[in-house]
Amino acid sequence: IVDTPGHADFGGEVERVLGMVDGVVLLVDAAEGPMPQTKFVLGKALKLGLRPILVVNKIDRGDARPDEVVNEAFDLFDMLGATEEQLDFPIMYAVGRDGWVDEDYTNHGDTVLPLLDLVLKHVPEARQRLVLRRELLIAYVVLLLFLVLGPHILEFLQVSQEAIRIGGGIVLFLIALKMIFPKEDGLLGKTPDGEPFIVPLAIPLMAGPSSLAMIMLMRKSAEGQWLELWLAVTAAWLVSAVILLASRRLYSLLGEKGLIAIERLMGMVLIIMAVQMLLEGTAQYLHLR
Known part of the structure; x- marks a missing residue:
């Protein structure tokens, strides 16, 4: 600027x-x-x-x-x-x-x-795609860094797995709640008559707190399984990257109402995942499982 x-x-x-x-x-x-x-x-x-x-x-x-x-x-x-x-x-x-x-x-x-x-x-579409590719690569590097350094970060901060699960679940729940009940003119929210924010910021949405928390938990629970962990992270990143890069075509294909409906549906899925993270973290903390 x-x-x-x-x-x-x-x-x-x-x-x-x-x-x-x-x-x-x-x-x-x-x-x-x-x-x-x-x-x-x-x-x-x-x-x-x-x-x-x-x-x-x-x-x-x-x-x-x-x-x-x-x-x-x-x-x-x-x-x-x-x-x-x-x-x-x-x-x-x-x-x-x-x-x-x-x-x-x-x-x-x-x-x-x-x-x-x-x-x-x-901004011209060609420039949007250039910026989006850069953001996607940065997000991928951040995900891999947390995959490799996750346990060391937890040890340095003296944070338990239970705290990561509960904290990540809360953040994911709040994000999902905004997707289902959006605030007008918000970054993630859209009203039924509003236009979806079709090219979101890749870093906070792909390498946000919930994603990083999940990666650190995966690393902790699957010690030594480097190939499987890398494949899982890369596959999830690739799916997200394809969706973001094809966002304009998706907008043309599904239309405004279709994208909003899909966002609401994904919000429900994320809420279920968030509740699961909260339950598992609470159960581990209380030694119920």
Whole structure:
């Protein structure tokens, strides 16, 4: 994320920075509208073929005029020779001081995640796939590191298997609960009318606390079975990687409602697994098994 200077004196720096990025967020004041420096920076971005996202900030000002500002921004795009694709820019409204962004300025949210969601979807597909491959490889390395070093980590932290099972079960339960009963505009959650977050962050979802806890438990209970453990971790990673890399096709095939239904179903499966982890951890701690 790069914050570009708006003044014309920094034209060279702006051009170099814009040549490095994959997308642009154009921030405009809800009362003042596009400024002279807005025209300068936007013109550079449009010439490079970037597709800006318009964010109208400070809509809580008493003299805010968000609808007029959006029209002024559209006129500026048109005057600068924007293509039809660039003219079809997404619009978000924000109060940066309060830390929220929403596509409807009458809804005062409590998070900037809708903007993150939009930025990720707005980035060119080729770049998305490149970033996703990198994240998948990092997640795989993290999983293998915990597979090899898991027992040593537990020993160093003086953490028992029971604590790992119970802690991992609680985290997995909370994740699954969000999948079944999502919070509107959350990172994992979707409302029935909302759009699923189709390309999630690979590292926290594939190499999160529950996954790492499960790997350390597998390593502890299957001491010496390196080939079987590696095959199990690799197979699970490959399945997840294929699903993530094919996410756009899955979205086209299943549609919004289909993906949401599958997410609810997987949430139920994860809750069952979480309860099982909790029961086993509690039973071991109480010496019931």
